Structures are given as structure tokens and as C-alpha cells.
Amino acid sequence: MTSMFTMVARILILLVLFHHGYCQIQPKSCADLYMSNIVRQSGEYTIYNNNNQPFQVYCEFQHGYGYTFISPATRVNVDIANLVTNRSHVLVRDRRKDGTQYEADLSQITSHKNTPLSIQYNTYTSYREIQNPSMGPYVYVGFIPVTDTHLRGTEGYQMDGQDLTFTNCDGNSNSYFVFLFNAHGAAPSSYNPTYALMQKQWIDGARALPRGRYLPDAYFSFFEMHFGGCGAYGTPQHLPQVSGAAVGLRYDISCPMPVDVTHATKSVSSTLVGGHVTYTCDLGYTRAFGDLTQTCSPTGRWTGLTPSCQSFPCSSHPCQNGGLCFEIEGSNYVCECTESFSGTHCEKPNM
Numbered sequence: 001m002t003s004m005f006t007m008v009a010r011i012l013i014l015l016v017l018f019h020h021g022y023c024q025i026q027p028k029s030c031a032d033l034y035m036s037n038i039v040r041q042s043g044e045y046t047i048y049n050n051n052n053q054p055f056q057v058y059c060e061f062q063h064g065y066g067y068t069f070i071s072p073a074t075r076v077n078v079d080i081a082n083l084v085t086n087r088s089h090v091l092v093r094d095r096r097k098d099g100t101q102y103e104a105d106l107s108q109i110t111s112h113k114n115t116p117l118s119i120q121y122n123t124y125t126s127y128r129e130i131q132n133p134s135m136g137p138y139v140y141v142g143f144i145p146v147t148d149t150h151l152r153g154t155e156g157y158q159m160d161g162q163d164l165t166f167t168n169c170d171g172n173s174n175s176y177f178v179f180l181f182n183a184h185g186a187a188p189s190s191y192n193p194t195y196a197l198m199q200k201q202w203i204d205g206a207r208a209l210p211r212g213r214y215l216p217d218a219y220f221s222f223f224e225m226h227f228g229g230c231g232a233y234g235t236p237q238h239l240p241q242v243s244g245a246a247v248g249l250r251y252d253i254s255c256p257m258p259v260d261v262t263h264a265t266k267s268v269s270s271t272l273v274g275g276h277v278t279y280t281c282d283l284g285y286t287r288a289f290g291d292l293t294q295t296c297s298p299t300g301r302w303t304g305l306t307p308s309c310q311s312f313p314c315s316s317h318p319c320q321n322g323g324l325c326f327e328i329e330g331s332n333y334v335c336e337c338t339e340s341f342s343g344t345h346c347e348k349p350n351m
């Protein structure tokens, strides 16, 4: 009886411990999944928001970086800052009515290249409101903020490195792509399209994807793209070859800033994957153990061991004129001079 009780109690304790441990390692991003070294295969995964609520994402893993696509079935809050580390561009996929998929990199036009894209979930802070607010939740990608758009300004977006611009005709400050998950099946707004070239260049100029890189169909949603003042307004209603679009948010894996090592200087080429840190021991010190050069690996860790530089008095070559240096008692040394020299450092020629 007692042993039965003990066994049940043990199992319960194990279950509690397991569950507790499991909660602590809940991944919050595709980068977390990749760095945990458990998965390396692009595909659909469950990650968690800051309140530990799960949602589905498609992770496209590349070496040292990747893209996160949020499932349009998501109904919990998404802490977007956990997913995006690089706001220089987004990857936009579109799905054609024939089932094929295409992609294009969208970024700022050259004149605004130092303004990061603004990627927001269900908000549009510093940008213009969308035309289909009832079709949320949504991922908002803001290009030029309201305060930087002007009547007669040159505005637009860049596709795969090519500027697509227009001249703002009335001061309206729309400058966004938005991807709408339409939780309640709302009907699209009847807002008039603007049939400019820019409205569909990101589709006509997109790259065809090989089938092996296709996103599940369920990841494509309704979208709006809106620029100007005479730029473009387009939704799947106005772009008949397209059935939906999806936005890939870029993350880059990086290593923490390498630690300082006493009696050494460090030089860091980059903290991104493939970057190096090189330690150089100060004069009079040499490496006792560890690695003087380390590389940032795709797991977000530096390769090798932190080095230690220890005082080896002879390493500063204190004995002159061909004298030999011998270490004594750890940090001291004596010089053994050749026949023609003498002195502590063999500095005096013998007469």
C-alpha cells in the first residue's frame, strides 16, 4: 500500500516538474526554435506570445536568418517585436488563382532607406488608418510615416531593389501594406481602387517559387496596399490574378556581445552568424587555455571556450643579446646570458 502511494506521488512530482520545465522553454519565435537546435526544417510550428498563449506560424529557416509568417487563424495577441529583428525589408508572398506562389522583397525607396519599416499588429501608430478595419486582426507594414509624406513628395516602395515611386497629388499620407486575417468574415470596403502601375508591380515583378518552398494555402489572406495621394490602392478585389498574400517577417540570429577577458583586447567583426571575435593577450601574457578566435554559430552561441590570458614573463622576451629566459615561481624570471654579456637582462657587454 505504502509503496503504491510512493509511486503515485513520484509520478505526480515528475509530472509537475516536467510541466514546469516545459513552460519555461516555450519558444516565442522561429529564432528560438532554430536556436534550440531541435528543429531545422522549414514548416508550421506553435509558438507563444508573452502571455504564454499559443499560435501557429510558418517558419522559413535559412542559415543565420529566416522569415516568420503568422497564421491567419491567429486570434491571440501577437507580440510582434519577438518575431522581427530586421526591419530593412519584408518578404511578401502572393498566391495566384492557379495555385502558384510568388515572392518579392519590399523595402523603403532609396530616399528613405534609413527609415526602418514599421511592423505592427492591430495598430498603425505614426501611419494612416486602413480602409478595412472590420477585417482584423491584421499585420501592418508601414513605409513612410505620416510626418514624412507631403503634397508633391516623391513616395512609394521598393521591390527587389527597384524604386517604385509616384508624386503625392493631394497630401494624403497613406504608405502601407496590410495583411488582414478577417476573423469575422467581414465584407471588403467599397473604397475605390487606384489603377496605377504601382498597384500591381509587386505582383507582376515577383519571383516564382519552387513548389518545395510553398506556404500552406491557409497562410494567404486578404490584403490592402495603399499609397498616396495618387499612388495606389489595391486589394484582391482589384487584382484578379491573385487570391491572397502573406507577409514574411525577417529575423536574424545573433550571438550576445562576447565577454571581456582580463589581460586581453577583443575585436568583434560582427555579432551575426558567421561573425568573429578575436582576443589578443596583452604584452607579457599568453593564452593559458580557451580559443582566441571564435565564430558566431547558427545556434546563437560563440564556438569554443572563452580564453584566459596568463602572465608568462618570458613571453615579453626580456632577456637581450641572445640571453635565455627562465621562469621562476610563477610570475618571475631570470636571464641566462651568453659569455659576452651580463646584467639582469644581459644588457651589459663584458669587457
Ligand SMILES: *[C@@H]1O[C@H](CO)[C@@H](O)[C@H](O)[C@H]1NC(C)=O
Binding pocket: 086, 087, 088, 089, 250, 252, 272
Ligand atoms: C537585415 O537584412 C538585410 C537584408 O535585407 C541584411 O543585409 C542585413 O545584414 C540584416 N541586418 C541585420 C542587423 O541583421
